[in-house]
Amino acid sequence: MQRIHQGAALCFTAFSAFVVWESWNLEYYTPLGPGAGFFPLWLGVVMAGLSLIWLVRISGRKGRPKEGLFLPEREGTVRLLSVLGAMLAATLLMDFLGFQSVMFLLLFFLLLIPGRQTIWLTLVVALLGSVGIYHLFGRYLDVQLPKATLVFLAGLGL
């Protein structure tokens, strides 16, 4: 656990260094007053300082974080990654398959695999959910939801 916390502290330090570097390339001061880089530069400096204090604290004997699992066991990790993977895939496929098809597939997958629902309940909820959300947002709230660019699906009005 301590290693993970130390790694996180180093990530924060690297992030702060990046903020300082980016701000350095912006105007720090102009004849009119502070420039675009003024505030973020100081934020980066303070953040770097705090990250280093944290690193020192957790590396000492007293500030050592509690031992325990950081990531869940295998089954939990698979469930977690399957949810994230499904969301990413749905996002990337949305412009090709259209909102309704993607939402149906996403709900179907989430309900059946990590959600462990029965196939019939999964089918009904996925169908009603995808069509319902499409109509609520697309029709009543005027959100321009993506339509399928694949000819076959576009022909079905999806």
Next chain:
Amino acid sequence: MEAIQNLLMGFAVALTPQNLAFAFLGSVLGTLIGVLPGVGPVAGVAMLIPLTFQMNPTGAIIMLTALFYGTQYGGTITSVLLNVPGEAASAITCLDGYAMAKQGRAGVALSVAAVGSFIGGTVATIALVVAAGPLTRMALQFGPVEFFALITLGLSLLMGLAGQSMLKALMMGIFGLVLAMVGMDPVRGLPRFTFGRMEFMDGIGFVPVIMGLFGLAEILVNTEEKLAQVSVAKMSSLVPGKQEIRDSAGPILRGSVIGTFLGLVPGMTGSAASFLSYIAEKKVSKYPDRFGTGMIEGVAGPETANNAHANGALIPLFTLGIPASPTVAVIMGAFMMHGLIPGPFLFKEHADVAWGVIASFYVGNVILLILNLPLIGIWVKILKIPYGLLFAVIVAFMMVGSYSVSNSTFDILVMVLFGVIGYLLRKLDFPLAPVVLTLILGPLMERSLRTALDMSQGDLGIFLESPIAVVLLSLALLILIAPAFRFFRKKKGILSGEEGV
């Protein structure tokens, strides 16, 4: 007198059929969010902002504020019936509320909580009406120097309350400020941290970020465990006995005062209000050792306090333009998305909106009182829906909600990214509330600081010229360095103890 006239004008706005419908919808959705496990008020309000895009600003804000205090009512139901707080502010209610449910007194606990919440919410709204005039007049005297000092004080209070994890709270506060730097520089209009992407020109959308940090991260944490079904305690009669009414009166009164007062203090959360109310009840009780075994005072006080806090926390937002809690910061973001700037000018330039929304608080609290008691059976049924089914629908809503902010799948990717970041930060025990506040307040804070420095031609002494700013900044400094003092005193104590040995 002027306040009463304005309030009457507000009622004329709030009681139109359309706005009544929005208050009703917000109350129902808020209770639902409070009831649902895994969707807190911050993510809940952010998730439903896209539903308001087509509404007029008054209706939209009425719905979102009703949703906010509705979550406080809903959170109680799960605390009492499941021993699982629907949101953090109701956590303390689990102690006596669930004990009452096990004794077959769940109905009494819920009805006393609903009445207490109504009274607490109403007292806080009266405080808002009374305070609106003087606070607004005071805020109109504020320049960029005072505003910068006020925001700094609010943020330091939030971080100071993080206790032992103050260092982490500070890091999160700065992380939020850095995120707020993405987009156009608010003073000179130059792009920063955009990586050449058009999507970042308007800044990182706060709706996807908050949905990710609070909503998706919570779902990911829950997904780690098997998505089990929860067991719900049985409901009983809703009518409290005479003794229970007598025992609840004092806690409701004290909870109203504690909640309203703490709502005024930027950085104080609803959990702090309910926790302090619980401690106060324990202190004044003749039987403090019986707390935790089903004392009605342990439900009435905290539930009143958290709802009074929810309404009271809107006072600094409406009068000073400063959000006092993370959910109120999200509501502030919604104001801005609808082209309104909360603060003293809201009363001047959009008096109908400001007073209409304030009047709607009374209406919303009445709706919630009427709604909640007869509908408890329905909420209990919703609690029985398997989480394995609910989470998929919540994920679908988060995706479409993020998409609808700017009709772009890019915002869904931002939401997923911040979901992962939020998940990791939670695992590392980082508090996420400071990120919301600084993300929303960042541009305002930077603009105030830079305008002040523009005025003084870079001389930091300008912050010492204003007595208000000096007081506010000194308080902020005291709050931030207090833990260091405690640390050195403790260390000195240990050392002198060692010497003694």
